[in-house]
Amino acid sequence: DEDDEGDEAEEAGEENDRPYNLRQRKTVQRYEAPPIGTFSRHGIYAQTVFIHTHLLEHLKHPYDPQMFPCLMLLVFFLLCDRCLPMNLRAEDLASGVLRDRVKVGASLADVDPMNLDTSVKFDSVGGLSHHIQSLKEMVVFPLLYPEVFEKFKIQPPRGCLFYGPPGTGKTLVARALANECSQGDRKVSFFMRKGADCLSKWVGESERQLRLLFDQAYLMRPSIIFFDEIDGLAPVRSSRQDQIHSSIVSTLLALMDGLDSRGEIVVIGATNRLDSIDPALRRPGRFDREFLFNLPDKKARKHILEIHTRDWSPKLAEPFIDELAEKCVGYCGADIKALCTEAALAALRRRYPQIYGSSQRYQLDVGSIVLGPQDFGRALRSIVPAGQRALAPPGQALSCVLKPLLEPTLTQTLACLMRVFPHAELLCFSVISDTDNHLLVEDSYSEDEECLGAPSIYETHSGSLKEASSCTTHKPFLHFTTSAYRQPTSYRPRLLLTGPQGAGQSTHLAPAVLHHLEKFTVHRLDLPTLYSVSAKTPEESCAQVFREARRCVPSIIYMSHISDWWEAISETVKSSFLTLLQDVPSFTPLLILATSETVYQQLPDEVTNLHSYGEVVCLSMPGEEARRKFFSDLILVQAAKAPPHRRKTVSALEVLTLAEDPGPRQLSPEEQQRLEEQEENTLRELRLFLRDVTKRLATDKRFQIFSKPVDIEEVSDYLEVIKQPMDLSAIMMKIDTHKYMVAKDFLVDIDLICSNALEYNPDKDPGDKIIRHRACSLKDTAHAMIASELDPEFDRMCEEIKESCRKRGDPALQAVLSPGCFWCDAYKSAVGLEEIVELLPPPALVVDHQRLKALLEKVVVKSDGFSVDHLERVYSVLSQCIYQHRRDYDKTRLIPCSAMERQVEHFETFL
Numbered sequence: 001d002e003d004d005e006g007d008e009a010e011e012a013g014e015e016n017d018r019p020y021n022l023r024q025r026k027t028v029q030r031y032e033a034p035p036i037g038t039f040s041r042h043g044i045y046a047q048t049v050f051i052h053t054h055l056l057e058h059l060k061h062p063y064d065p066q067m068f069p070c071l072m073l074l075v076f077f078l079l080c081d082r083c084l085p086m087n088l089r090a091e092d093l094a095s096g097v098l099r100d101r102v103k104v105g106a107s108l109a110d111v112d113p114m115n116l117d118t119s120v121k122f123d124s125v126g127g128l129s130h131h132i133q134s135l136k137e138m139v140v141f142p143l144l145y146p147e148v149f150e151k152f153k154i155q156p157p158r159g160c161l162f163y164g165p166p167g168t169g170k171t172l173v174a175r176a177l178a179n180e181c182s183q184g185d186r187k188v189s190f191f192m193r194k195g196a197d198c199l200s201k202w203v204g205e206s207e208r209q210l211r212l213l214f215d216q217a218y219l220m221r222p223s224i225i226f227f228d229e230i231d232g233l234a235p236v237r238s239s240r241q242d243q244i245h246s247s248i249v250s251t252l253l254a255l256m257d258g259l260d261s262r263g264e265i266v267v268i269g270a271t272n273r274l275d276s277i278d279p280a281l282r283r284p285g286r287f288d289r290e291f292l293f294n295l296p297d298k299k300a301r302k303h304i305l306e307i308h309t310r311d312w313s314p315k316l317a318e319p320f321i322d323e324l325a326e327k328c329v330g331y332c333g334a335d336i337k338a339l340c341t342e343a344a345l346a347a348l349r350r351r352y353p354q355i356y357g358s359s360q361r362y363q364l365d366v367g368s369i370v371l372g373p374q375d376f377g378r379a380l381r382s383i384v385p386a387g388q389r390a391l392a393p394p395g396q397a398l399s400c401v402l403k404p405l406l407e408p409t410l411t412q413t414l415a416c417l418m419r420v421f422p423h424a425e426l427l428c429f430s431v432i433s434d435t436d437n438h439l440l441v442e443d444s445y446s447e448d449e450e451c452l453g454a455p456s457i458y459e460t461h462s463g464s465l466k467e468a469s470s471c472t473t474h475k476p477f478l479h480f481t482t483s484a485y486r487q488p489t490s491y492r493p494r495l496l497l498t499g500p501q502g503a504g505q506s507t508h509l510a511p512a513v514l515h516h517l518e519k520f521t522v523h524r525l526d527l528p529t530l531y532s533v534s535a536k537t538p539e540e541s542c543a544q545v546f547r548e549a550r551r552c553v554p555s556i557i558y559m560s561h562i563s564d565w566w567e568a569i570s571e572t573v574k575s576s577f578l579t580l581l582q583d584v585p586s587f588t589p590l591l592i593l594a595t596s597e598t599v600y601q602q603l604p605d606e607v608t609n610l611h612s613y614g615e616v617v618c619l620s621m622p623g624e625e626a627r628r629k630f631f632s633d634l635i636l637v638q639a640a641k642a643p644p645h646r647r648k649t650v651s652a653l654e655v656l657t658l659a660e661d662p663g664p665r666q667l668s669p670e671e672q673q674r675l676e677e678q679e680e681n682t683l684r685e686l687r688l689f690l691r692d693v694t695k696r697l698a699t700d701k702r703f704q705i706f707s708k709p710v711d712i713e714e715v716s717d718y719l720e721v722i723k724q725p726m727d728l729s730a731i732m733m734k735i736d737t738h739k740y741m742v743a744k745d746f747l748v749d750i751d752l753i754c755s756n757a758l759e760y761n762p763d764k765d766p767g768d769k770i771i772r773h774r775a776c777s778l779k780d781t782a783h784a785m786i787a788s789e790l791d792p793e794f795d796r797m798c799e800e801i802k803e804s805c806r807k808r809g810d811p812a813l814q815a816v817l818s819p820g821c822f823w824c825d826a827y828k829s830a831v832g833l834e835e836i837v838e839l840l841p842p843p844a845l846v847v848d849h850q851r852l853k854a855l856l857e858k859v860v861v862k863s864d865g866f867s868v869d870h871l872e873r874v875y876s877v878l879s880q881c882i883y884q885h886r887r888d889y890d891k892t893r894l895i896p897c898s899a900m901e902r903q904v905e906h907f908e909t910f911l
Helices: 002-016 044-058 065-082 097-104 129-144 146-152 170-181 205-219 243-256 298-308 318-327 333-351 353-357 373-382 386-390 403-420 422-432 438-443 465-470 505-516 527-531 538-551 562-568 571-583 605-610 624-640 669-699 701-706 728-736 743-760 766-789 792-809 822-839 849-862 868-884 900-905
Strands: 159-163 189-194 223-228 265-271 289-292 494-498 521-524 555-559 590-596 616-618
Touching: 129 146, 129 159, 129 170, 129 289, 159 170, 170 189, 170 223, 170 265, 189 205, 205 223, 205 243, 205 265, 298 318, 298 333, 318 373, 333 353, 333 373, 403 422, 403 494, 403 505, 403 616, 403 624, 403 868, 494 505, 505 555, 505 590, 505 868, 521 538, 527 538, 527 562, 538 555, 538 571, 562 590, 562 605, 571 605, 590 605, 624 849, 624 868, 669 701, 669 728, 669 743, 669 766, 669 792, 701 766, 728 743, 743 766
Parallel strands: 159 265, 159 289, 189 223, 223 265, 494 590, 494 616, 521 555, 555 590
Antiparallel strands: none
């Protein structure tokens, strides 16, 4: 023991003799949960800031395994802050959030809040009243009337799927929904993901993005998540599909309808390809409702036109809007918007063609730019609807040229169609009804009369059990029987247009019938449809057409040239077609519209058995009166027209004066004050910098001679030689009086000091040489300090501030307008030449009306027995003759044997 004590004493002595001390270790501060406090009701931001503050205090210490959960929690909140809604403004978010969005970039598909058009509301959407009312039930009504859902203990639908062709308003409705919900004190967060933005090359990153998105939407509920082009994110899972996409689809399914409650989160998906979406998403609990965004009908097109032209002055007349909506068959909402834009540009081009020849700005009378029917006509000819770029729609209005020939037959066909397919009357009802609220229209046909004698569906406690059991008669609660007066009923509706070849049944009549039924979905079943997709067999294509048609009834299956179609397909396709046709329920409103270039008696027996005589419209050759109406306008009116006059260049190419420079936009008082504060802060930084440079120059012993003004008593002739004295003290005074707005002005005064010293001190005396050397050194030193220490970007900002102040403060310094150019003089000379030409009277028009009438009767007689195709060919030949003589004032040269009469004599060659 004594030895041990001795050893310890020796070790203690050695430690005391050490010339250094061991490093003191800091005590480990264990993490303690912060006390539970009351947070403000402003949302997750106050809680996030609180957690961030306390966690960052503990993260200053070395790594500790116990701190790992805290680190994960901090990373989670930082990532959640990145997934931000796109419809909240800057004042709705905490400070620094918008800056984080800029740092994140486009990786999470967040759009800057300023890019969201907040002016788009439900009143800016036309023709989709049913969809808007359903969306109100899902999102708006739970916020306005929560007591209704609380009474029945139900949850509103939380998912809907938009599908349809491009340009029909899917994204527009989602944008309008976000703006409608965020009004007043109500704030609904709106998250948007486009296509496959959530996909990543790292394994598991896409699933994490989706989880963070739903977590952030849950924290900021009520919220809306909009997946645009969702078919790229959740495709159909199959053995051919990549496993990564299957994992993403499974994650999305679990997030939408998993064990965790989704809360007040509405998920909206939009796609153009409904078949490409995984079927598991299309069920209640995930996407509860599916909305078809089809091409708008006439009423919807009229509503869309009224929306896009409601701010025009003068307003368009309602009859013109009706006619324009009739012409825009196959146009989607985006096409109609582009039509209005093109019409306005056509009116500008017609009124002021001069502006297209120069890049200068002219004074235009905007009130004189008035749209006319010719502007909309040019716009209709220039725009190709989105639905017709890939495949032209089968429906087409009957041409105005062919109306005299086929309008009676079309009326007869539509009458037969109303009898065979009474659902077509729904179109007439939708046109007659003026209200946009379809619920009000439905409620006008009350069912209270049927419910008067029905038993109560609620429990009743009056009476004994014996009395209840003694009741032998039981009335049904629900009436599923179809009432004939409530909805139309049709038994296997079919319509066949048949006749000789060239009667117009496939080229004109059937498209006109489909144009009348434009509200219904049309599915083509012809030879190109069966054999266009090489990956499918004809049997699969035929089955898919029937499947799609039955899914969206009432609908139409259009079979053109059914006689040729029946002869070309195989026996298996025939059997498949007949089987699918028989499997359709009897009262399903699925119309089979077919055309045949063969008379009814020569059709195959299988085809004739499908159509009874009440479902067949037999066409015949046009009669004499129809042919006379067909050619009368061409021969009697168009052939006798005078040559078209050139547009008056005097009014169209008027001399325009150059417009004055509008100058900068006038700022509001708040904007002016904010701008002045920003400019003052920038100039204050400049003054601090210039003071520092001047102080360093003045304290330098070499430049003390320039720090004060020259003493006039010592140098009496100084002011006679130097007209603008300058020194460092004067520069400092100018800095204090805010005379310098840019560093260039400061350097000008430095150069002035140098030039004064060189001018007054000649290069003769040694003392004068020293002053000259020091002046040059002062100039170089000041320039070097400014060039090395002043940020070029800051200097550019000061230049912009100076220019802005100059423009706002001195209007006399505005740019002088340049005088007229040679181009305008050239137009003046051209206008003068046209004025001379306009003074010359046009030649007299010579027309022999009697010979034209005789020619008309001869054409009617010669065309007896012609089909519609032959009559169209004759019409084109006569039109070519009229076009070739369009500039002749003597129309008698049009009729002799050298022109139209020779063509009439050889009509037999057209057969």
